[in-house]
Amino acid sequence: MTSSTRTHSRTADGPGKKQAQRSLSRAQQVAVEVENELLAAHTPVGTSLGRRTDLMERFRVSPTVINEALRILRDRGLVVVKPGPGGGVFVASRPPQVRLGALDLWFSGTGTDPLDLFEARMHLEDVLTRVAVERAGPTDIRDMEWALESMRSAGTPRDFLDANLRLHLAIARAARIPVLAGMYEAIAAIIGGAATRVELLPDHEEMYRHSIAVHVEIVAAIRDGDREALDKCLGLHRQDLVRAVDPTRSPVAPE
Structure with missing residues (x-):
């Protein structure tokens, strides 16, 4: 069984977890998805995740939602957002397991x-x-x-x-x-x-x-x-x- 399969079986178990997931805002959901992807892929620090617009398109969310999701991820020390040419969203640290x-x-x-x-x-x-x-x-x-x-x-x-x-x-x-x-x-x-x-x-x-x-x-x-x-x-x-x-x-x- 792969780690991704194990994660899926965990999230399917237990009414407490299902209720917790339903109570999340869309920005919190996006932040969780990004973190879980970084963890599953062992994404190296410094890797580009694209620009804000790329993430908006990928998750099909508004600028307000993606900005809040990025704030959550920045507060956790997981990403940095760099402005200007060559800028974008970059991995700053590995998520907790x-x-x-x-x-x-x-x-x-x-x-x-x-x-x-x-x-x-x-x-x-x-x-x-x-x-x-x-x-x-x-x-x-x-x-x-x-x-x-x-x-x-x-x-x-x-x-x-x-x-x-x-x-x-x-x-x-x-x-x-x-x-x-x-x-x-x-x-x-x-x-x-x-x-x-x-x-x-x-x-x-x-x-x-x-x-x-x-x-x-x-x-x-x-x-x-x-x-x-x-x-x-x-x-x-x-x-x-x-x-x-x-x-x-x-x-x-x-x-």
Whole structure:
């Protein structure tokens, strides 16, 4: 299966992603299409994408829409627009392979589509967290709370990602299913080792705070053995993972 086929199957899955795509403006849709094409084609930095008029014709949109799409892409640092003879729209940087809530992530040398790793991680988390609520002991809760504190005090986006991976690994171990916990640890190690760049979205503060609050509630539900509260928290956690403006590069979580 090619990467483009895998991407198509992802976008077809899940009502949450379909709803997110329908809610995008036409300019946001164009920006997402351009990003996905750059990613799929491994387009080198400096490559010309043509002039504004070429993009208007290609996507069949108005000057207002293409200008807004280019503003979105410029704000993400993905294109530059050069005026005059020889000018046009040029690739400025490579798009992130994964969009995880407020985080953009770039990877190298995984040997596997990074989004496939995050999907596997999500499904394992869903199973292991539901078992951990029955089996976690005081030492497990302490390890989770330490990881939570690291998330709160993270000084960089990479620190936040690493703390998040530690938290979910502590939860996985608390389930007392060594084979599945070992699989989860292996996936987390690949993700952590292959991530070459982690960035936060502009104006990420609300998403950032909400993510921490949801993880606090997950740990509280596990500590209290409250399965009903945990189910609600896991639903919020799944919603947090899908980037509304680009759901095609967010992991598909269990429904």
